[in-house]
Amino acid sequence: MRQRSMSMIASVGAMTEDTVAEFGAMSLFTARMFSWIFRSFTRWRLLAPQLYEIGVRSLPVIFATGAFIGMVMAVQVYFQLADLGYKQFAGLLINISVVKELGPVLAGVMLAGRVGGSLSAELGTMKVTEQIDALTTLAANPIRYLVVPRFLACLFLIPFLTVYCDCIGVLGGYAVVVWIYGGSAHDYWFYSQRSIETFDVLAGVSKSFLFGAVIALVSCYKGFNCKPGAEGVGRAATESFVLSFISILIINFFMAVFFKAFYGAIWGLVPRGMGS
Amino acid sequence: MRATVEELSAKRPVPKAGEDVVCLEGLYKSFGPLKVFDGIDLKFRYDQTTVVLGRSGTGKSVLLKHIIGLMKPDAGRVVVFGRDLQELDQAELENLRLRFGMLFQSSALFDSMDVNANVGFLLYEHTNLSEAEIRKIVREKLDMVGLKDVENRMPEELSGGMKKRVALARAIAMDPQIILYDEPTTGLDPVTADSINDLIVKMHKQLRNTSIVVTHDIVSTFKIAHRIVMLHEGKIILDETPEGVRNSTDPRVQSFIRGDASLEAVAAKKTGEEK
Numbered sequence A: 001m002r003q004r005s006m007s008m009i010a011s012v013g014a015m016t017e018d019t020v021a022e023f024g025a026m027s028l029f030t031a032r033m034f035s036w037i038f039r040s041f042t043r044w045r046l047l048a049p050q051l052y053e054i055g056v057r058s059l060p061v062i063f064a065t066g067a068f069i070g071m072v073m074a075v076q077v078y079f080q081l082a083d084l085g086y087k088q089f090a091g092l093l094i095n096i097s098v099v100k101e102l103g104p105v106l107a108g109v110m111l112a113g114r115v116g117g118s119l120s121a122e123l124g125t126m127k128v129t130e131q132i133d134a135l136t137t138l139a140a141n142p143i144r145y146l147v148v149p150r151f152l153a154c155l156f157l158i159p160f161l162t163v164y165c166d167c168i169g170v171l172g173g174y175a176v177v178v179w180i181y182g183g184s185a186h187d188y189w190f191y192s193q194r195s196i197e198t199f200d201v202l203a204g205v206s207k208s209f210l211f212g213a214v215i216a217l218v219s220c221y222k223g224f225n226c227k228p229g230a231e232g233v234g235r236a237a238t239e240s241f242v243l244s245f246i247s248i249l250i251i252n253f254f255m256a257v258f259f260k261a262f263y264g265a266i267w268g269l270v271p272r273g274m275g276s
Numbered sequence B: 001m002r003a004t005v006e007e008l009s010a011k012r013p014v015p016k017a018g019e020d021v022v023c024l025e026g027l028y029k030s031f032g033p034l035k036v037f038d039g040i041d042l043k044f045r046y047d048q049t050t051v052v053l054g055r056s057g058t059g060k061s062v063l064l065k066h067i068i069g070l071m072k073p074d075a076g077r078v079v080v081f082g083r084d085l086q087e088l089d090q091a092e093l094e095n096l097r098l099r100f101g102m103l104f105q106s107s108a109l110f111d112s113m114d115v116n117a118n119v120g121f122l123l124y125e126h127t128n129l130s131e132a133e134i135r136k137i138v139r140e141k142l143d144m145v146g147l148k149d150v151e152n153r154m155p156e157e158l159s160g161g162m163k164k165r166v167a168l169a170r171a172i173a174m175d176p177q178i179i180l181y182d183e184p185t186t187g188l189d190p191v192t193a194d195s196i197n198d199l200i201v202k203m204h205k206q207l208r209n210t211s212i213v214v215t216h217d218i219v220s221t222f223k224i225a226h227r228i229v230m231l232h233e234g235k236i237i238l239d240e241t242p243e244g245v246r247n248s249t250d251p252r253v254q255s256f257i258r259g260d261a262s263l264e265a266v267a268a269k270k271t272g273e274e275k
């Protein structure tokens, strides 16, 4: 019994040690990548295919994500508000949720799956087939050559994709509220415009920069440290998705706290749109 | 970043014939409990082709990866062109690697690039040669390995043996001073294999470089080697001229070059008795 609990403690200890070690390795990886960005940025020839792969090829899934978020929010919100006699606020409620939380987070999660999964599988395959070693022997630093362009593409494009997701979400909500439930188009736009501020949109978009950075770093790191074989590649893809997802949720929480404090410090915490 | 051909050759001074360009000093390496190198001392001279023999899994590929700095030893030094690899910074290491060519056992072609981009990789990355000039060199190198009209194919459209030859063309694209061949003839038909042997001999005559060839192919070995070393259980158990190997009485060596497992059993029994 005692021995068993000892071995349990030991294994918890080992796990903690592994986690700390991995965190350290990941920080080192990140530091190396930034040093390459500052030294030589990247070349268009390397960046362009990534922009296409990460940006253009994500448009369909982001369209679907945005549309369904907006529509399901409309379905959930409209009748609740109508019962209370506030159906004119449906658009406001839908849009503030989409722009501040659901759009960025769900787009981030979607991209963690699509982009993160494919990045870690691609780099993982390169690792296990020794292509990354081959790059090194050909005097091309793999971090500069592979990671930097992928990181920059994610950093620039994921915010764009988030804005795109937001817009589609707003239109999806509109379609359900106005076309299906026969709500007022004027109310949908009027109350949204009156109470959603630029600050809200920017808060959503600035989170998505961090999401993009985290997705790129986690999936490139996992790909580079892929274990041999098809199983290793599969595991790298799964691990990178799970870790990006969790990081997105954690970052999202802290950003929400930060933005609340920031907003309160500058404009004071009064309910918006209802005042004056 | 990109250099002219003259600037590049300034970075690649030609060593004297007979100079030790690669020195492995007291190399130890383990992967977890598995001890791969147990004190290896080896020197490779310029203008010499060395064949490294050894059973599967004895660490021949690992040896090549240490020489080019893809793996670091647990203890000991790897000295290339008089410089300890551990002490070089990133830029120095990259300059050094421009003097190397490496053929990977698994070919390791970049599967997102066509054959032209694979073979011309070094030239595109590190020289300011024009597209047309690079394509010309790529065609020449492909011609040397016996391939024609494959420049625009992707690696997945090639057979295993063709991949190997494309990888070989990539390794020799910049006329390296040290070439590491990891099983260049494995998986090729006997005729192509022989033409690869001829190519290795020809490359050596032309460049007078250091070639280190890992192979299981005894016919190739005697055709190309100036010197044969054998790796066994983490140590070098043989370092001889081809003549010396033919006359060797060590059963471990004889079993290997004759492909006879029964001799190996005799050897194992004998070492057992000695203990």
Ligand SMILES: Nc1ncnc2c1ncn2[C@@H]1O[C@H](COP(=O)(O)OP(=O)(O)OP(=O)(O)O)[C@@H](O)[C@H]1O
Residues within 6 Å of the ligand: B031, B034, B036, B054, B055, B056, B057, B058, B059, B060, B061, B062, B063, B105
């Ligand atoms: N990155 C690695 N991690 C863990 N073990 C490794 C690694 N690379 C090689 N090994 C182990 O080291 C040993 C030597 O491997 P190596 O690939 O050098 O063998 P080899 O002599 O080239 O064999 P073959 O003739 O089959 O190619 C093997 O037992 C292998 O399992």
Ligand SMILES: [Mg+2]
Residues within 6 Å of the ligand: B060, B061, B062, B105, B182
């Ligand atoms: Mg090998």
